[in-house]
Amino acid sequence: MTEAILHATKGNPVPENHFAGYFNGHKNKKLRYAVFRSSQSVARGTIVLLHGRNECIEKYFETINDLTAKGFWIATFDTRGQGGSERLLKKAHAGYVRRFSDYQKDISLFLEQVVLPDTRLPFFMIAHSTGGLAALSMAPTLSNRIERMVLTAPFITLGGQSVPKPWIRAVATCLSMVGLGGVQLGKDQRERHFEDNPLTSDPVRFARNASIGLEHPELFIGAPTARWLFEVLKTMPWVIRQDHLTKITVPTLLLAPVLDAITPYAAQEELSRNFRAAQLIPVTGARHELLLERDVYRNQALAAIDAFFAPDA
Template identity: 85%
Template sequence: MTEAILHATKGNPVPENHIAGYFTGHRKKKLRYAIFRSNQSIARGTIVLLHGRNECIEKYFETINDLTAKGFWVATFDTRGQGGSERLLKKLDAGYVRHFSDYQKDISLFLEQVVLPDARLPFFLLAHSTGGLAALSMAPALSNRIERMALSSPFISLRGQSIPTPVIRIIATCLTLIGLGGVQLGKDQRERQFDGNPLTSDPARFARNLSLITERPELFIGAPTARWLFEVLNTMPWVIRQEHLTKITVPTLLLAPVLDVISPYAAQEELSRNFRAAQLIPVTGARHELLLERDVYRSQALAAIDAFFAPEA
């Protein structure tokens, strides 16, 4: 049964010693999850791993193996509307969310229904991109549940698009307000070329991800909808307000690739200046998907995460 839930592809085997299944998210949505156990007899705790847009559990198999080898358990789930989780529209490849707070509610239910009863204390949080935005947005409420969190390229700014962000905001808002929030905006970039891609400079990991998309297309989605952009663009300025950041007491590590053009380094640096609970780790030369980058960059991120999540002496 487990083998049908998680999918191995060439060069990307399913990590051993795990359980997988589904839990009930907000508004009764069926969300796919997995818990990966460390082979070490005494676990250092559990890392709750949150994905970015259009990602899935399979994309993180290598990172999960690295974390469990260091003595951590890893608990993760596919964000609503993508991966192996229930879709939200009849058009199955549309990137959609009704309210950004739905992501927050799913995370809370995952912690309550799966992590707390089935995983090992203490609990840490590792989030990438849109997962990082969700973590930031609910961080004030995590102080009694999460010991520390590491955010890789949190999606706090949208830049580098062919259309200026203010124009994207206007278009997304207008379509949403007239009931056309399900309209997809932008290009379907599931099968982009390696040359000039903004995600990673590692050709092998890029090819592995492309193979996963080709072999398991049902796990991936296309362009975001107007409603998704409307919700995300309204959340971004809210989470970086000083008023919000001062409410966050969970010690936080900001992992910021300097060559990131999706969530630019300048925005991460600005966030760190206003975020007292956070410390910034720049990774010079790396692109957006830091945990899928070349070893020279990826190893820096993993070492920083390992040191930051180390139990207090």
């Protein structure tokens, strides 16, 4: 009997009508992916779903079901170094990337190897947090491949830190430059408590995600490494530059949780002012993980996505 590629947990079954496997990412890293088909006879297209840091396909089963019910196919993969994808260090729980551009190259390879040959046109994209930063960084090259793009709480600045950002940048840079990029910085937050979490105000969805971590701890990682922080902090100011944003022609929707402590709302609002191809929808009361929030917030996001991806939107 072969080992399951996707993992069901209590209250979180694997969506039906899918295929899953592994593709070769940049530098031949083995990355886990899945494609979920809609039961509708005529598909509205395929949504490429990009995850945030320390996420996995299993966290999005509910959202995948909601979107396939609306007629979309979903193509998604676990980011290198996390989820069911190949780890990059011997210390498997360390959050690491050698170059931020590796994320971009993985996305391009996924589009070429899986999305283009095996799914349905037209192609859309939903990218959350660090996935949003990756999508934003490569967006000028997506104009002939992606029709429309939704960014939820894109990770364009570092918020909610007890240590000043310049200090974090200085430490991450120094460690990376002297060959200690694998050193982890910050707290291991794999076992958060609901009461003080900055991700969601929904206790049921929070508990469901926690149970995934308890049953399948191999899918999750701990604190980020110095190299990961160095690469992310180097990318953030670059993607919000006016000359970069001007090159983006893919129509983009920014879904911004107003109570986001990870990527402060003010930064997302400022991004929208300089981003001609984008429109901003604030979601008042929501925290960082908008698609895992309470229904009152999550339904707003899903309705906005559905309308934005409509043919006459």
